[in-house]
Amino acid sequence: GRIQASIRPHLCSDFESIIEEGSAYLMENLLVGDLDWKFKLAKHKYTLSLVRATKLTKLDIDIIPKVYFDFVMFAEIL
Incomplete structure (x- = not known):
């Protein structure tokens, strides 16, 4: 499945030259928390x-889809 990840604004510059959209990464030393956001x-x-x-x-694997859509009914969003 998918999991949501975030970077605090003051740390964005530390990662923007490393992270490439569509790539997969092995991640170490990060925080895991409950996802209780409204959206x-x-x-x-x-x-x-x-x-x-x-x-x-960065991982060189091709089994993770680069594009993923999870369509839901409008009522589920509201």
Whole structure:
């Protein structure tokens, strides 16, 4: 399944030259928390938060889809 991840605004510059959209990464040293946000990007009960100590290693694998859509009925959004 999918899981939502976020980076605090003050840390974005630490990761923007590392993270490439559509790529997969092995992530170490990150925080896992309950996803209790009103608007969720994934149907997972947890969220990942990247921190200054987070280490990312790019993976060369092709089994993870680069594009993923999870369509829902309008009533589920409202």
